Amino acid sequence: MKSKLVKSLTLVAFFLVAVPLFNQAKAANQVFLTISPPINELILEPGSKSTHGLSILNQADEPVTVDVRVSPFVPEGDDGQVNISDEALPNSQDWVTVYPNRFKLQPKESKVLSYTIELPDNASPGGFYFAIVASSSPSKYTSSGTDVETGSAVVASVSELVLVRVNGPVSYNARIDSFDTADGRRFFSYGPVDFVAKIRNLSNVHAVFSNEIVVENVLFPKKYVLTMSSQRILPQATRKFTAQLPNKWHFGYYKASLTTNYAGGNNLQSVIMFWIMPVKEIVLGLSVFILVILLVIILVRRSHRKHEEIEQLQEAVEKLEKIEEQIKK
DSSP, X not given: OHHHHSOSSEEEETTSSOOOEEOOOSSSSOOOEEEEOSEEEEEEOTTOEEEEEEEEEEOSSSOEEEEEEEEOEEEETTXXXXXXXXXXXXXXXOOEEEEOSEEEEOTTOEEEEEEEEEOOTTOOSEEXXXXXXEEEOXXXXXXXXHHXXXXXXXXXXXXXXXXXXXXXXXXXXXXXXXXXXXXXXXXXXXXXXXXXXXXXXXXXXXXXXXXXXXXXXXXXXXXXXXXOOOEEEOTTOEEEEEEEEOOSOOOEEEEEEEEEEEXXXXXXXXXXXXXXXXXXXXXXXXXXXXXXXXXXXXXXXXXXXXXXXXXXXXXXXXXXXXXXXXXXX
């Protein structure tokens, strides 16, 4: 039953702030644990032994018993999440011990734990990843609520992700899985325009990827440089990056060039083309222009007709004058 009390599929925001992972209950008092630091990145040598620390804080108003385990994790999705196993490290990578692995925390009390990583001499260069998971033991509350009535327990679980790079020859490789506008369109009436890039890390170790998009107007000399935040990507994982071409008013044919830089001075590139044309305004402008031209034509024709009528009238007057002269003679 103990494994069921700790969620096996725990999604953690990767390399961001520490987000406590806990199952909310309707009970009035909830167990709430925090861990610090949420991420620890290490570079270790094969055959080395090192000890590191972390802190667990009980923010609840009642005591809680905490169990600690070491588990592997794998990437999940393309938003930098991970899936932490509810199992211990496999025998082939059982290189971590934590002390203490069970203790009690009073309200608002914190405790510093230590964990030791002992790498074998033949540890393969590259990435070694695990999580230190601290979970509260199940406890039932006396306050009213559905959870109490059904006899269920409230469990809190928090994790520190540990990223170890084992020194030695490392293979860096990556690819751009996709680069496009957010909805895949190639024609826009207005800005802003959102871009989405998905980068896959094919290395045998995690790496930091930084991306930049240069948007150029092909018809007019206008350029925008869009910088995406740098992010770490685990081996064989894909990460999504986003950027936005700002402002509403744009006009022309645009080229967006993505450049991705990562470890070892490597870079990748991808290019897309798209149009931004304010169709409504263009149609309205053309309509007004055509209307003005038609009005000018009408006025010019009317002017010509009046001129012709005046000439005809003058000719008639001249004829009458000639007839009058002949009568007088």
